[in-house]
Amino acid sequence: MSNGIHSEEKPRKRLSRFWKVTLAALFLLILLASGAAVWAYLQLTSGLPQVEGEYEVSGLTSDVDVYRDENGVPHIEADNDEDLYYAQGFVTAQDRMFQMDMSRRQASGMLSEVVGEDALDTDRYFRTFGLKRAAEASLDAYDEETLAILEAYAEGVNDYISTMQTENETPVEFRLLGYEPEPWTVLDTLTIGKFMAYDLGGNWQGQAFRHWLANNASEEEALDLMPTYPDDGPVILDTAKHTDIDIEASFATAGDYQPEPFNGSNNWVISGEHTESGAPLLADDPHLGLDTPSIWYETHLKSPSVNVTGVIFAGVPGVILGHNEDIAWGVTNVGPDVQQLYIEKQNPDDPYQFLYEDEWYNAEVVEEFIEVDGYDEPFLHETIISRHGPLISEYAHEKGVVGDEALALKWTAHEPSTEMQALIGMNRADDWESFSTALEHFHSPAQNFVFADTDGDIGYRANGKIPIRANDDDALFPVPGWTGDHDWDGYIPWDELPTIENPESGMISTANNQINDEGYDYHLSHTWAQPYRHERILDMLDDGDSFAADDMKAMQLDVQNLHAEEFVPILTAAVADEELREIDEDALKILTSWDEVDDKNESGPLLFHLWMNAIPHVLFAEDIPESILDIFEGEVNVVDQLIRDAAEGSPGPWMEKNGGLSEVATEALQLAVDYASEAQGDEPEAWLWGDYHRTAFNHPLGDVAPLHLLFNSSPEPVDGSSITVMAASYDEETGDTNHGAGWRGIMDLADLSESEHIVAPGQSGHVLSDHYHDQLLDWVEGNYHTTSIIPDNYQSESTHLRLVPN
Secondary structure (H helix, E strand, O other): OOOOEOOOOOOOEOOOHHHHHHHHHHHHHHHHHOOOHHHHHHHHHOOOOOOOEEEEEOOOOOOEEEEEOOOOOEEEEOOOHHHHHHHHHHHHHHHHHHHHHHHHHHHHOOOHHHHOHHHHHHHHHHHHHOHHHHHHHHHHHOOHHHHHHHHHHHHHHHHHHHHHHHOOOOOHHHHHHOOOOOOOOHHHHHHHHHHHHHHOOOOHHHHHHHHHHHHHOOHHHHHHOOOOOOOOHHHHHHHHOOOOOOHHHHOOOHHHOOOOOOOOOEEEEEOHHHEOOOOOEEEEEOOEEOEOOOOEEEEEEEEOOEEEEEEEEOOOOOOOEEEOOOEEEEEEEOOOOOEEEEEEEEEOOEEEEEEEOOEEEEOEEEEEEEOOOOEOOOEEEEEEEOOOOEEOOOHHHHOOOOOOEEEEEEEHHHOOOOHHHHHHHHHHOOOHHHHHHHHOOOOOOOEEEEEEEOOOOEEEEEEOOOEOOOOHHHHHOOEEOOOOOOOOOOEOOHHHOOEEEOOOOOEEEEOOOOOOOOOOOOOOOOOOOOOHHHHHHHHHHHHOOOEOHHHHHHHHOOOEOHHHHHHHHHHHHHOOOOOOOHHHHHHHHHHHHOOOEOOOOOOHHHHHHHHHHHHHHHHHOOOOOHHHHOOOOOHHHHHHHHHHHHHOOOOOHHHHHOOOHHHHHHHHHHHHHHHHHHHHOOOHHHOOHHHHOEOOOEOOOOOOOOHHHHHOOOOOEOOOEOOOOOEEEEOOOOOEEEEEOOEEEEEEOOOOOEEEEEEOOOOOOOOOOOOOOOOHHHHHHOOOEEEEOOHHHHOOOOEEEEEEEO
16 A cells, blocks of 8 residues: 555655755846845835736626725725635735635645655655545536635636736746746635635644553553543543554654644624714734744725625635624634544555444545655645545554554534625625524634624634544544444534524623533533633633723733743742742842733743743653644643642652652753843843744745745834734744734624734735735734725725726
């Protein structure tokens, strides 16, 4: 059996694009140094879009006006919907074509074609996951109107591609990599949608991690790292044992591609009884990767059927978060257990057959050729799909780990779904009923929607396909796939998903917290985000009254660290009787006088976060391989509980085997102090959180020196952390923020003619555009801009481009 193999005779290798980019960059520097700055400037500006005057295009039935305001936000006015979405495709491609192409290539497993062999494992991973296959299966599920909108959007993108090629306006990234984008398709848009379901998490990694534990740690140690204690712990652990699947070999590189750890998002809505205006207020700040360009693209769409503004992913039509003239909405991730690993028994005489209920059946086999820049021949990639889903443990076979069992992935997003149909309906909705009806088409990823309308109603719905399992604990481990006993029993009925309308409290908030109580009839998840962001939001809502939009901003920018409030006393008490170095004592004095605010200008946050980050290293580094720790779902929650248990006198086996809480805390403290002193000197009072915790917003080509000087932003110290309401997660090795609220939005239902936004680092993907990084400092400093949907408010201060039928 093979997976991602090619002929034994290695194809003749050509110069890869990595080296082409590097040589091109060096050549560019040489030219600059020799006085060819004009040429370089022309190359960099060639892809800047035309934003004024008239543009003749082939796909319109009538004129479309595009007004770009002072923040680069396009306001698109059309006489009909097909022209509107055609123009949205055209305009988005003007600003983000390279990002759109990279997004579809990553999701489809086609990066190697343009960047070379370094991306081959990534491509094989996503070909195996089958996001594009799932998108293709969804095509027939859409209604004719939505398909027409998707086709119009694709046509707009393709007319821009044709124009940029004929007018020699190709963005500089394509020039550096030496290729032109292929035509855009409806399938590309749907595949990006499936990628968002992937990016917003899953639980298969945690199942693989716990399977490794069951086979490599004692029963007590395995149970100690469970997110919840299974009802039949030893029985379930025994089921996961005695398999010949090597998790470490199977998923040795899985951590390189998996979504960021569950950091989540915030949203809340407040009824008029608690606001200054007497109308609801809604705030939303979803947390995703922080890159250049932003994952978010702000836009305003206006036609006879819709007048909606907010943000969307480049490559997708409509608005996914925002408001129209009647309603506003926002989302956070539910994070339910929507994935399941199945242990499949393979026929030893036929690796393409699997056992189910005592009979062998033939698996589906998908063979695909992956073009790789630098090679004359493509690589053959093979995906085997059992009755439950694609086999994702097959990399083990290439590493010589061969047996008669493999892991297959079942996932709700593999099934046909109609999120784009839901999105169009949401944009047109005018009340809770019509909005909820639209959500019936939104299946994956499962999201916490909060809602408000101009009639004063507020609401909440946990929406999406969530499976019903025979046993709730199935979601903790890989389960036998050959018996039929662990197959899903459909999905939670849509009308039984958690829903709230006009609660007596007049307030609804979510922050990826647990949303169901013990009385709920269905299993949702074993792992939730740490509770601190949600607790802080509730505290601020409970403490306030007569809220205005500025109060919503202050809440989104809040950096009070409730995690530190709980654990600083525990950890300092744990080391109180230990022999510490003088520098450790000095650091502790700073920490104990700290106000638990993750302020970039304070030293307390640096010591606290480095200390907490070092504890898992002390507990697990000698026993759990790094590649396995990379798939430890819910690690922060588990470690928090290990510390609590030990502080309360009930240390678990991991704490005990490392000498107890005092020894663990002392060793971790010294590791933290050593890191800080090496990075920032031997005077703890001079340490600053902001010298470590800084913005990154890196560009896809920014990893190649010296292109990082051109494409990446300058790092800026930034407040917050993964724990605070103003979330800014970071790479523990570098401190660079890599995950957070790239968009923040505030909507006041008293006046939906305008709303408050920030999109970091900016609207444009063109490095010399005025809107490339123009919102970065505003994002760092907590500023917002106003976006209006009233023509008189934006037309006079905007550039004006008229798209006319040719």
